Amino acid sequence: MIPLAALPTPALLVDLDRLERNIAAMAGAFAAAGVALRPHVKTSKCWEVARRQLAAGAIGFTCSTAAEVAWLQSHGVGDLLWAHIPIGPRKVRFVVDAIAQHGGGLTVSLDSVEAARPLSASAFAAGITVPFVLEVNTGHARLGVEPSSAVATATAIASLPGLRLRGVLTHEGHISALADRPALEEAGSTAGALLVSVADALRTAGFLVEVVSVGSTPGATSTPFVPGVTEGRPGTYVYYDANQTRLGSCTLDQCAQTVLATVASVQRAGRPIIDAGIKAMSSDAIAAAGGVGLVLDRPDVTFPEANEEHGFLVGSGLAVGDLVRLVPNHACGTTNMWSHLYAVRGDMAVERWEISARY
Structure with a gap:
């Protein structure tokens, strides 16, 4: 673990x-x-x-x-x-x-x-x-x-x-x-x-x-x-996602898939930069109203935009090195970006699982 x-x-x-x-x-x-x-x-x-x-x-x-x-x-x-x-x-x-x-x-x-x-x-x-x-x-x-x-x-x-x-x-x-x-x-x-x-x-x-x-x-x-x-x-439904929460198919606490990211920079007040962009999240925004995803456990922080390798959050209280967990807009598109995932319980990764049949 x-x-x-x-x-x-x-x-x-x-x-x-x-x-x-x-x-x-x-x-x-x-x-x-x-x-x-x-x-x-x-x-x-x-x-x-x-x-x-x-x-x-x-x-x-x-x-x-x-x-x-x-x-x-x-x-x-x-x-x-x-x-x-x-x-x-x-x-x-x-x-x-x-x-x-x-x-x-x-x-x-x-x-x-x-x-x-x-x-x-x-x-x-x-x-x-x-x-x-x-x-x-x-x-x-x-x-x-x-x-x-x-x-x-x-x-x-x-x-x-x-x-x-x-x-x-x-x-x-x-x-x-x-x-x-x-x-x-x-x-x-x-x-x-x-x-x-x-x-x-x-x-x-x-x-x-x-x-x-x-x-x-x-x-x-x-x-x-x-x-x-x-x-x-x-x-x-196996993972749910931000789109499904917006559609009322699930609540945020049912979302099983997240992307773990680290705050890399806070040079501009209220705009933390993380090390996860659209290559980690996918850019699918079926019901996202312009956002890239949701910040789990931080409803005061939003995720409005991203480049390929960087995400731009809006909110306060985050410092360089802090970890955040992000709920993607669309779980299916996000899965296809990755070769493996970590299965977690609580704050521990218990197994690494392979993702197959990707494009």
């Missing part, structure tokens, strides 16, 4: 007590509702976190990248959803090889027949079947067919050889734009109901729809619990 004061800074920390409570709380809520939990692994990219989620009841994981899929398959995880359209020959070949080599267990997302054709051709040539979910736009307008086009698109894709429709998927990311929590929850429920209606339309058209998948941490208290939804894919 290492005292936090002895760690080199900046350092990425995860509070084990908070992590374990977050994992247990989400798993318990989903289990009580009879909804499968398929966490998004991009938040942690860490096997020590992932195995705790599996132990708590997760059915598998959602992945963002091929690297995450390959990494989890190397750990023997057999039920993975790649929530990413496999465009281009390398991604198509990866999907086919991953299914062929691991006996299935991988489902991909598609939203057009144009994207499906190369995958179909490669799968058919290899003599395998690729399971897919049809991504549906329920308001976020990132990927996904419009609900009115879902049956026609699913019919066209499913007619291609080597592909099998498993169900439907959405990411209700648009609800993060709503600062009012009741409005956010209502929008989450509306997105879930819209996806269920698409699943019902597909069933009426003769499709077997076994998966109705929704996913976001802001929506994790509403969207997965719409009758007819079968699984949820929250990710950030």
Whole structure:
């Protein structure tokens, strides 16, 4: 064990007590509702976190990248959803090889027949079947067919050889734009109901729809619990972050991920400079209202801006050499900046954990 004061800074920390409570709380809520939990692994990219989620009841994981899929398959995880359209020959070949080599267990997302054709051709040539979910736009307008086009698109894709429709998927990311929590929850429920209606339309058209998948941490208290939804894919909940506190998804004392930094300079009164900038924190400010992160246990000190290696705090009472713990705006983006983290209890780092499958 290492005292936090002895760690080199900046350092990425995860509070084990908070992590374990977050994992247990989400798993318990989903289990009580009879909804499968398929966490998004991009938040942690860490096997020590992932195995705790599996132990708590997760059915598998959602992945963002091929690297995450390959990494989890190397750990023997057999039920993975790649929530990413496999465009281009390398991604198509990866999907086919991953299914062929691991006996299935991988489902991909598609939203057009144009994207499906190369995958179909490669799968058919290899003599395998690729399971897919049809991504549906329920308001976020990132990927996904419009609900009115879902049956026609699913019919066209499913007619291609080597592909099998498993169900439907959405990411209700648009609800993060709503600062009012009741409005956010209502929008989450509306997105879930819209996806269920698409699943019902597909069933009426003769499709077997076994998966109705929704996913976001802001929506994790509403969207997965719409009758007819079968699984949820929250990710950030394992750590939470400053964005989620602002959205009302959690309180600051639930945030498990922090960056430990040291005050390097106080040359200008009220403006301490720390040794952690955007390379330590990421610069994602989805709901951050212009800030870089929150200063844990110091509500009187703010973190409005940063350069690559320096952070600019605003507040008094800090001296050169003081340690501060910073809650990032977005845990997922911050994780991807680091190769390892320190798991901590209290003021002691008890283990060092590797972060895998980074860009």
